Amino acid sequence: MIGNALLLSMRAIRRNLLRSMLTVLGVVIGVAAVITMVTLGNGATRSVSDQIASMGSNLLMVRPGQRMGPGAADAPKFRIADVEAIRTQIASIAAVAPVVNTAVTAVHQARNWATTVTGTSNDYFAAGNWTLASGREFTDAEQRAGKAVCILGSTVREKLFEAENPLGSEIRVKQFACEVIGLLRTKGQSAMGSDQDDVIVMPLRTVQRRLSGSLDVNLIMVSVTTPESIDAVKAQIESLLRERRRIGDSEDDNFRVMDTRQIAETLTGTTRVLTMLLGAVAAVSLLVGGIGIMNIMLVSVTERTREIGIRLAIGALEREVMLQFLVEAVVLSCLGGLIGIVLAAVASVTLAGAMQVPFLFSPSINLIAFLFSGAIGVIFGYFPALRAARLDPIEALRHE
Amino acid sequence: MNESTPLIRLIGLHKIYGRGGASYHALKGIDLSIHEGEFVAVMGPSGSGKSTVMNIIGCLDTPSDGQYLFRGMPVETMSRDQRALLRRHFIGFVFQGFNLLPRTTALENVELPLIYRGHPAAERRAAARAALRRVGLDNWEHHTPAELSGGQQQRVAIARAIVTGPKVLLADEPTGNLDTRTSAEIMDLITALNREHGITVLMVTHEPEMARYARRIVRFVDGRVESDRYAEPAS
Numbered sequence: 001m002i003g004n005a006l007l008l009s010m011r012a013i014r015r016n017l018l019r020s021m022l023t024v025l026g027v028v029i030g031v032a033a034v035i036t037m038v039t040l041g042n043g044a045t046r047s048v049s050d051q052i053a054s055m056g057s058n059l060l061m062v063r064p065g066q067r068m069g070p071g072a073a074d075a076p077k078f079r080i081a082d083v084e085a086i087r088t089q090i091a092s093i094a095a096v097a098p099v100v101n102t103a104v105t106a107v108h109q110a111r112n113w114a115t116t117v118t119g120t121s122n123d124y125f126a127a128g129n130w131t132l133a134s135g136r137e138f139t140d141a142e143q144r145a146g147k148a149v150c151i152l153g154s155t156v157r158e159k160l161f162e163a164e165n166p167l168g169s170e171i172r173v174k175q176f177a178c179e180v181i182g183l184l185r186t187k188g189q190s191a192m193g194s195d196q197d198d199v200i201v202m203p204l205r206t207v208q209r210r211l212s213g214s215l216d217v218n219l220i221m222v223s224v225t226t227p228e229s230i231d232a233v234k235a236q237i238e239s240l241l242r243e244r245r246r247i248g249d250s251e252d253d254n255f256r257v258m259d260t261r262q263i264a265e266t267l268t269g270t271t272r273v274l275t276m277l278l279g280a281v282a283a284v285s286l287l288v289g290g291i292g293i294m295n296i297m298l299v300s301v302t303e304r305t306r307e308i309g310i311r312l313a314i315g316a317l318e319r320e321v322m323l324q325f326l327v328e329a330v331v332l333s334c335l336g337g338l339i340g341i342v343l344a345a346v347a348s349v350t351l352a353g354a355m356q357v358p359f360l361f362s363p364s365i366n367l368i369a370f371l372f373s374g375a376i377g378v379i380f381g382y383f384p385a386l387r388a389a390r391l392d393p394i395e396a397l398r399h400e
Numbered sequence: 401m402n403e404s405t406p407l408i409r410l411i412g413l414h415k416i417y418g419r420g421g422a423s424y425h426a427l428k429g430i431d432l433s434i435h436e437g438e439f440v441a442v443m444g445p446s447g448s449g450k451s452t453v454m455n456i457i458g459c460l461d462t463p464s465d466g467q468y469l470f471r472g473m474p475v476e477t478m479s480r481d482q483r484a485l486l487r488r489h490f491i492g493f494v495f496q497g498f499n500l501l502p503r504t505t506a507l508e509n510v511e512l513p514l515i516y517r518g519h520p521a522a523e524r525r526a527a528a529r530a531a532l533r534r535v536g537l538d539n540w541e542h543h544t545p546a547e548l549s550g551g552q553q554q555r556v557a558i559a560r561a562i563v564t565g566p567k568v569l570l571a572d573e574p575t576g577n578l579d580t581r582t583s584a585e586i587m588d589l590i591t592a593l594n595r596e597h598g599i600t601v602l603m604v605t606h607e608p609e610m611a612r613y614a615r616r617i618v619r620f621v622d623g624r625v626e627s628d629r630y631a632e633p634a635s
Contacts, residue, residue, distance in 0.1 A: 004515055008515065011508065015503040015504060016503070306499065307501055309499075310500075310501065311512070311516075312484065313460060313493050314512060315486075315487040315491075316488075317485070319481075393460045394455055394461055
């Protein structure tokens with residue numbers, strides 16, 4: 001009986017191919033949207049976690065203030081003494097780097113470029129997973145004296161020097177000239193979406209003296225030797241800093257120690273929520289597509305009243321007519337689902353390329369979207385099918 | 401079933417449409433027996449109840465009162481599905497408006513009743529071809545109704561009606577939409593089916609020229625059988 005219904009349905013669909021295709025357009029778009037959104041979202045999640053890995057593994061970030069964002073500025077900053085205390089008093093640490101960031105405009109000849117200067121020590125490269133493409137790190141003397149030397153990220157290098165070799169040249173930052181002694185290897189986008197290579201690295205003292213004008217340290221990066229010791233080191237840093245910052249037992253911390261795993265969880269959590277949200281919006285369009293199918297099927301039942309009358313007169317049972325229309329709706333919506341899957345694959349690959357996120361084919365979302373489109377066929381096809389089956393053959397045959 | 405059991409037997413049949421004051425008494429006690437192999441023309445002015453009685457005989461409608469026995473089986477107590485099965489296995493319909501599926505080839509139109517009967521594809525195709533050959537349309541299998549003349553469309557409809565080998569062919573004004581010459585061709589075909597294949601034919605018509613093909617003419621007036629007589633065979 002299903003086989004017969006399938007045969008009859010296919011013939012009916014073929015008889016009205018254009019309308020059938022237009023009918024399924026809503027489902028095609030819905031399925032394509034759901035799959036594309038989820039696929040891109042998964043890609044974004046993956047790219048975020050990849051980028052966090054690129055920040056450096058086993059990394060702890062110590063920031064003043066409890067949260068990132070507003071309010072953080074009120075908390076007292078760190079001093080270089082805090083960095084030294086962590087370095088000397090806590091075991092299982094591979095590298096500790098103080099970080100001060102300042103926004104500047106760097107100039108070389110006629111070219112200038114707005115970027116960020118990071119004042120830090122050589123430990124920054126180890127902690128932040130940076131390697132030098134060429135040149136050298138800072139010498140102890142340069143760091144102690146706060147000499148005007150810098151290491152360029154690849155974006156800054158391109159913007160200021162284009163094809164020239166910048167090593168040994170000078171760039172001007174604010175009022176002073178600064179010798180380029182090294183170049184960083186390209187790292188790409190950060191988890192927050194910013195360009196990690198858009199940076200000029202200088203010795204901490206150079207930045208404090210010549211740019212920020214204070215002894216504050218905005219951020220301390222701590223690289224831990226093994227992943228297992230992260231939690232222990234984190235606890236030690238917390239108690240050390242509470243002591244140094246004279247925080248009473250009843251008071252909350254006015255700083256925060258975050259590890260990359262935590263950052264990764266926060267950020268991938270965010271992208272996952274966004275993925276679900278976009279997927280849900282797309283699912284609504286799939287639902288609208290289903291209503292489109294019901295609409296057309298109802299019109300089709302009215303328009304084909306006479307045909308239904310003929311079928312009933314010939315001896316079709318109520319349930320056979322019902323099944324035919326139901327199968328028609330399901331075949332159409334499944335067809336829409338398949339076309340949508342193909343469309344989504346094309347769109348996902350294209351958009352993933354454009355958005356620079358990896359294309360992660362997810363069999364589960366494709367399957368779910370397909371089954372969902374089938375279910376839509378059943379749900380929205382049921383009422384029109386029932387209506388067709390209930391027609392009175394005499395009335396139906398008289399219908400013009 | 402023996403020879404004396406009529407194929408169709410109507411006993412005191414009444415049909416009332418609607419209820420109360422707005423009701424309409426379409427059939428007022430019809431008694432009629434039709435035996436296998438007969439060719440009966442049903443005549444009468446419009447509103448005389450001839451279409452109503454055809455719908456009841458075709459198991460498309462049920463009587464309000466009285467009995468309808470098809471091959472001795474009471475139809476008036478059957479469910480909608482049981483009546484559908486009766487139509488599927490024993491009754492072929494030919495309509496004034498042909499009622500073919502649009503945008504569907506002649507072959508597929510003729511195949512349709514066999515699909516509902518669950519015949520395998522090859523058998524179905526062969527039977528449909530044979531039926532089309534029987535009505536003289538062997539070379540028109542793949543044409544859609546829009547590509548066929550009225551007479552050809554009616555032939556396809558007749559092929560569809562006879563492809564299942566029905567006991568009775570119910571024809572409602574089969575020549576109503578056709579010109580005189582085509583009408584004669586269609587009537588010749590129906591007559592041949594009746595004579596050569598023994599298919600019982602029940603035909604509604606208001607044209608005396610068409611009724612002349614039948615061997616028996618039942619005349620309806622005002623919901624009653626006014627006359628029922630056997631005619632001389634057409635020359």
